[in-house]
Amino acid sequence: MTLYITSLVFFLFINGTLQVKNRSSKVADRCFCKLNGEIDDCSCKVETLSVLNNNKIYPRIKSLLSRNYFRYFKVNLKKKCPFWHDDSRCALKDCHVDTCKEEEIPSAIKKGSSAYRYSEEAQKEESCAEEKELSALNTTISDESIQAFKDWKEHDESQDLFCDIDDESSADSEYVDLLLNPERYTGYKGESPHRIWRSIYQENCFKPQTEYIYGPSKSSSPLCLEKRAFHRLISGLHTSINIHLCADYLYQENLGYGMKAHWKPNVAEFQKRFDPQTSNGEGPQRLKNLFFTYLVELRAIAKAAPYLQEEDFFTADSDEDKDVRQGIDDLLNIISTFPDHFDESKLFAGNPNEAKLLKDEFRNHFRNVSRIMDCVGCDKCKLWGKLQTQGMGTALKILFSGDDIGPDSTVNAQQKKHFQLTRSEIVTLFNAFGRLSKSIHSLEMFKSLLSKS
Template identity: 65%
Template sequence: MTSLLLKCFVLLAISLLLDAKNGSKSQPSACFCKLQGEVDDCSCKVENLDSLNNRKVYPVLKSLLQRDYFRYFKVNLIKPCPFWSDDSRCALKDCHVQSCTEDQVPEGLKGNKNEREPNKYSKEAQKEEPNCNEERKLGALDRTISAESMEAFKNWTQHDDKQETFCEIDDEYTPDCQYVDLLLNPERYTGYKGASPHRIWKSIYEENCFKPEKLVYGSKKSLAGSMEGLCLEQRAFYRLVSGLHTSINLHLCNEYLFPAKNLLSSPEFGPNTEEFIRRFDPKPTKGQGPQRLKNLYFTYLVELRALVKAAPYLEEEDFFTGNPEEDKDVKEGVKDFLEIIKSFPDHFDESKLFKGDPKVAEKLKTEFREHFRNISRIMDCVGCDKCKLWGKLQVQGMGTALKILFSGDRIGLESTVNAHHKQRFQLRRSEIVSLFNAFGRLSSSIQTIEKFRKLTS
């Protein structure tokens, strides 16, 4: 009996020591302490969005975004930063794509898919600034585009030129624009860290975002109660940006580069629970982490509502690629997707925004629009091509969602925009592609939260 008790005490002591060494298994669950109940400034519950997204939306949307119409995004990645001349990152100087017109792209231009990344991403290396070669390789774009796709793009452009346009999309027709295959360039860890990305986000939060008065980006000061000084529109803007920021960070945590386990293996991408805890646990973030995760759900709701409002318009879109069978499948897939999200009973209500005194509301809406326009311009200052690609795409997608929400004869849950009023409302191909892919990123992020919930439980 004495021997048995002694063994129990020894095992208990070992367990306590291991918990202390690993920071305790119960700690990571604190990341999810706010992920329940109603989304802030909305009536929808987090649990309902988890169920909708993970069971219905994510599987359908993931498949849809593999299609040619959505996988190719036309973007200008060499547009100069309008706010500062140099972000002091080697990637900005060396890791850019030499753009050319579609007719100039040679058939044999292929990315080197067999090149392996060097094993230089140890725990110690993550604490240091990555050297130029490491960052350049991780941040470089795979520019592989087949000759067949390049020929099809010409027909796509001719088709778009025949459509009435609602507004001009930045860079759409400049010779510096190029098509990028999103499937060959997934959003993941690139080694882009330190002063440069900090400067990007600091500029967004400090200069172009409505925020709590005393909150300084990077200070890690608690946000408890600090949102009370902001009106609904200002809170909405802040949560939109925070939700986007959270989504990007979740993808970096989920697609993190780990060093090779031995000399015969290669570095691999995968989920990093330590990085997730560092960014979202209450303790290292001074209480901000869980709220950041919840803001993701607000951003998701806003873009979800935009897709529903634009459903009549999108159902009339032909999703032209020049392949009749492919176009038919995409059209049917989009219709199935829209039916799923239209059936959701608790959407974001945009009519609650910009109410009250008309002059005050109009002034606030103008500030809202100008702030967001500046954020889209800041994306040209990102010093990593892959980061810039996904930053520009997701910001444009969010901008398209806001355009939809405040278009049409009226706003509110009963309002829609459709293809029968093209003189008053029009979406270009790049807007549709960015809208669906941006929402796809948010959908993937919510699914990723569930993954980390299981990994840290």
């Protein structure tokens, strides 16, 4: 009898354990059910991109982003929300961004690489000449100048600028050390972040036009490739942000004499956001959209490779600058050998007049998205939202610049008359891509944790 009871208990224990493992396995299978095969509207496969990122790109981009050139980002976190009164600021201390003191910023980054290379005497002479010239103020503006301003405005509007970039000369712009202000869950939640994404998706993100036929039944007209691409880009960005919030989730620990904050992965939160049963069936597609966004930004870096290889990445620390240039060359060589890049020539390829209108609409929608980031109530979330949208905007600028577009086209330093990247654009391009790279790398961790939970 004792042997029977022991055997029964052992059977129930093993059977229960197997059922729990089976349920966990099913959760993992549900969340990751679309992470296989070709990425939508692309020939590249999810599995191929995962291997490339996790084994080759992620370790290199992670190392590069720890360098001074990439870790300091000048941003204006005090800009007013242009769309509504922002009355929902996050009061939690983990929403706060620690800005850098003046003496903490490498002087070459503050002054700009070209100015820093002049001798002190040359800078002094130039400063005196500028002071004499600027002290004699002339307020007259000729008719020719007024016309020139109009030409400049038309030229600026013709550029492929897909997002608003902060004026770095503004008194409200400050340098932030990105390593000291990591992207993670801060406790910012509720109506404010929901309003941000609701505004992005409902007002600025293309969606199918639904027509109601015969009462409750309905059909949706399919989106064109460009509008599908826009929606996937935004969804992929949103997914990446959510993965970071789940990977570094805020927990409060009661130590008896006070609360202590610490961060670790939150598997339940990841499941909530990406399990089809808790995400209205959309979670797996959101994860797949992450790979689309990654592929687009990967292609942008590949296209800009000749330009980037001519950059100095100057911070006045000769050893570090040398290491950064070597690291950039190493990363670009790996990216250039990837055989299945996104083909931007498929976008805006129809009737020229219709394509121009669609491209303008595409650009204006994305610029609105970048402006919405100034409505984020949490400073740390705003910082990373602004950085990543600017990085994506820089990627789009690269894709549609140069003498040609398509998987074999490039932009280089000889094209600077028509195409240039500021230090801020380069910093946001690499940091935004680094966020996507880390997100894809984190998926393996969550897959493992879900299977074990």
